[in-house]
Amino acid sequence: MEENSMTPHAKRAYSRLFLFIVLIAAIVSSSSRIIVHAAVKVPDTIRVAFFINLGANKYQLLTSAATLQSAGGLNLVWRDPKVSLPAGSIPAGQSVRFAMDGYRVLILETAELNAAISVLKKVQASSSAAFVTQLSKNGKTVYQVTEGNYSSAAGANSALTKWTNAGVASGIQTLLSPRIAGPWAVEAGPYASVAEAKATADQIGNSSGLDAFPALKPIDGTLNYVVRIGQETDSSVLAAVQQAASAAGALNVRVPAAGEPYAAIRNDMTYNGSANKPVPLYAIPSGAGAVLRAEPAGAGGIQLIERSKRTYRGNMEMSVLNQSLAVVNEVDFEQYLYSVVGAEIGSKWPIEAQKAQAVAARSYALSSGMGYQIAHVVDTTLSQAYYGIGYENANATAGVNQTAGEVLTMGGKAVKAVFSSNSGGITADSKIEIWGGDNSYLASAVPSPDEGPQNGRLDWYHVALPSGQAGYIRSDLLADSGQDHANGAKLLRVTGDGTAVRSSPRVVSTVEPIARIGSGTLVVELGKVAEYSDYSWIEAPMTPEQLLASINKRAKNDITGPLLTLEVSKTGPSGRATEIKANGIAVNVGVPDNLRGALNGLKSTLINIEETGRFTILNGSEEQREIHGQTGSLHVIGGDGQAEAISGPNLYIMDGNGQLRAATSTPKFVISGKGFGHGVGMSQWGAKALAEQGYDYQYILKYYYKNVLIEKDA
Template sequence: MKHGIRHHRSRSRLVLLVLLLAAILSASTRIVAHADVTIPNTIRVALFINTGASVSTTLTSSATLQSAGGMNIVWKDPAFSAIVGTAASKQTVRFGLDGYRALLLETPDLNAALAVLKSVQTQSSAAYVTQLNKSGRAVYQVSEGAYTSAAQAATALTKWTIAGIGSGVQSQLSPRIAGPWAIEAGPYASAAEAAAAADVIGNIGLDAFVAMKPMNGAVVYTVRVGQEKDASTLGAMQQAVLAAGVANVILPAPGDPYALIRNDMSLSGTTVVPVSFYAIPASSGVVLRADPAGTEYIQLTERAKQTYRGSMEMSIYNNALAVVNDVNLEHYLYSVVAAEVGAGWPPEGQKAQAVAARSYALASGMAFKIANVVDTTVSQAYAGTGIENKNSTAGVDATKGEVLVNASGKIISALFSSNSGGITADSTEAWGNVDPTYASAAISPDAGPNTGKKMWVRIASAAGLTGYVREDLLVDSGQKNTVGLAQMQVTADNTIIRSKPTTTDGEEIGRLMLGDSVVPLSKVPEMTKAYSWVANFTPEQLQASLSKRDPSIAGPLYSLEVTARGPSGRVTEVKANGVRVNIGYPDNFRSALGGINSTLFQIEETGRMTVLDGQGGTREMPMQAGPLAIIGDGQVQTVSDGNLFIMDGSGQLRAATAKPKFIITGLGWGHGIGMSQWGARGFAEQGYDYQYILLYYYKNVTIEKGAV
């Protein structure tokens, strides 16, 4: 903020003193305000959720949990909660959809069933062996899938049948579709009574499972009989169960809430592990929760066996299994800050990230209907307890309850990105709208990833190769070539020319020997993922990527040029073959152009040039087709491939190619809106505190400590 000050000669020293004191006070009293902002104790993080087509998130057919301290399984009802099961230390419990499956076989031979299970698991993550008691003995059913329709399961069954899965095992049933349709017996006073009734029903050859359902403010146990694809067989099944002497057998109404408990068998190496599988029907509103019974965390196998603080809630949302981690907000931030900036960030950078992450999470509200956030960068990275470190935890603890609040008293969605490339984006450059919350085109100390790294020289060799050589392998020779271009000399044998300015991601395209002369074309920073980068594309690659966003972009792609930029220099418009690319928001150029890191970029069209034709006219290459020839010393040489070196009107040498190629070079990683994480690190290393950092990147806000 700039202040207008009248300067009176007689009072200048006093004014200067006042200003100095004000600066000192503002720096030392940038104390967190206390406002009427409520900070919740917990946050809901979706680890698996089907959000529909709008947001891409991962799905799973089942959630496999265990805890070294054991777990309590809780039925969570809007009116009550009740413990319905327990798991001992490191005992595995699994949750999934009670939907449609391809039921492949049934055998009394567990080893045979497990062998088939292994075979199915090579092609599917939804393969199961389920134990039932039928006709006085244990049998094992192998099934695949967690489908929401019988048609989907039928397609899968056909695939497995054609593949001959299980054909070597003598099965007691023909492959069929299993589904959630069943009859119900009970209720019973306990799970043991329900299990005894299931054994009676199993003795007449029917599939019977213990189940739970809410009734009169409590959870009761029942037996669900059958796993049918529709209701057509239920009447006859009901009569058979009644004839066996089982009372209170009904046809439950579709949509009735329940949870079926299967006794599944899993493999841990060569060890057979019994698993309680809680199957939840779609569209029933059933929520089951796993609470740690002790102080140990819960492990989720399907998330790389990561462990999590808090509880896990399982439900069916949008016809898919949803797994939500209900966790203390500050504990959630322990992992987020560690995942987002890592242990090496200075303390003030850790604190800045903690306040931004806390604000972003709370401003989201229930953005995902049953969760506030997801665990990926769709929201912000969250990887459970394994990534936590003492520095990030200290940053969270030091700022407990602190958030960024706008003039209306609302917590802001404090957007941040990894690296703004030296200058933050204006909000219009990302999503087209003006937002005064974020600093526009603010200079940011983002070059940290390149600290201590060499510059690279893009060169043209005598053999016609063009690529990158590290600057310390070249010296200025003090000489010029025959056309007057400065030359550099190679200082080491077998110097590699790389396709990109890096030793880790640049392909070798040639070698130079000690004393070789090259012509320097440009000098660039070493390529680092978080700051400077180079991406090489063929026309076919870019056309395929662009057409996914804008189907009107049809090949072949001849030209691709930047035609508009925003206040920070980020690209806001691109034309392909002279036609504006319509990709919606400008930030979509990152995905539309092959997944580049940011929109702070330039495009080099190596195949684009203006040439003279045989009649003295001009031809625009490559838009106007035709052979390309070079005339020199009375000789004509046709060029169909390879590199060309062109002198422009100002005497600058440009590397070109006979066929179109595109080199996109840029700075930064991410959308660039709000706080740059590398910029926050840079400021912290310069001695600025986290409050300064936050108020530099976010405008028209205050830092407030809410009531927790």
């Protein structure tokens, strides 16, 4: 064996190099920037429900119709458990509608389009399920105004009575008496094309006066066109309709079995109205398992009119679930996240915050499974905000692409990486303060740098006016007068004419100020507060009636009014309310997060309740008396020794420390708080601040989610 010929100097250099390599390896191995490549599978697509009915006491967001269009046109596909077949196309820029073929009130049939549109508008004032349908009958074009998509004839019959009594079609010449239109019909055909089926439907209607529409129909693995004749409420009259249709020249007329799939095609005038341009409406029956799928024929997405006219990537699927129209968007998973991240956080936020949001959103969606029966998630903040292509931006897209396939996991499974807008400086404890359940991967009661929404905002002064009213004025509209009130409080001078006094420290254009006061007016300073934001907020004083109605709408135990006292009786690790008492009785709303809704829709449960009508006084005998809405009147003794009843709604009390407090002679409640949202998991504003401090997305994620790995799709 040859002896090592390295010199001592060379040996030392080699040792230093080796030590350097080992040190670098140790640093890299201990860094948070490790992504494990594991068997976590992120699917290629995700299904997002826009409208879906999961049944009573479950998720329900309903629509009577879905209206689609695409700049490049649409291709339609018929899908059911047996087949998937091309079903025609919609030209570029033109609309197509979808609805359930259920029971409807046929309010009016007229040959005058303008008359039909007039009745339509009256019905639309109190119903979102009104339609105008164009068809041919007795040698003329007629228009039927219908309302509703009811699951039963009984439901439609009740509505018929309502609309008849309302007289919405009074004074208009009608071609028939109001009645119920249903999904029962006979079928003729098949025909070679939709044009042939439509021509046959017109011919049958013109010669017999029957309602006739073309329809799609799968037969032996192919998609055919038939004519459906009649809009009947049950099967008992179908034999007579079959005979009348055959006499009118229809071929191969048959009574279809209940549950056979089809999609009737109606000329709908509802959307375009008096423009006299019918739009095809595909009416899908319940119970047949049929799905109509719309795919973009060219570049660009699909606009869904009933979802704020937003445009979405991917395909749209329309079906019937639980007697309601279901609309589901199937879209590329990563492209779905482009919109989610763009909608959830600011487009100019740091890239590391974008990346943290992308991984959290991907994890949340993946953990949801098929949580909505025929969809993984919904498009609202109940899942994640998903508002389509218009909410995408380059920064959000970069955050998604740079973390493609990365998921937060625990035990080899994606965690439900919930997040909220702003945790108010401290994250919530999910188990105790919000929903209960597993809390092991969510950081509980950790500080969060959430002050961002307050940056650049002016403070507001809480002031007492000469009229006795109390309110808020923005600090730049006031100046120090150099004077003090007799009670020692500072007097501030108003600097402009018509200065608005607000009920809370913010400007709401739709809410009138409680007062306007002129330049030079002196007001008494009661305190200085931050402007209303997602980080810190004060709600306008609420009346006992407002809060009692809101509480009893959601509470499992009704509180007997009037509401005299309301207080936070228990809090959790972060200081969030876990229980409130009304009139001394604990309010049961289920999980603590439901307190937000019970208290008239608060931004969070990190709150303080001020009872302005509750205070303790000492009488002449040094006895304490607690005031909170008792009967009788309150008197004060002036410096001249004379007692005087307090008649106005406002009064001001000085406590033992010399602090002036605005109170009311009757119960009212001012709720202030911190944060926006449930506060569990990642705070989006906190992630922004951490990114601005130089932390990367992996640090941010592991700050808000504990004991997790960041794994990449294998």
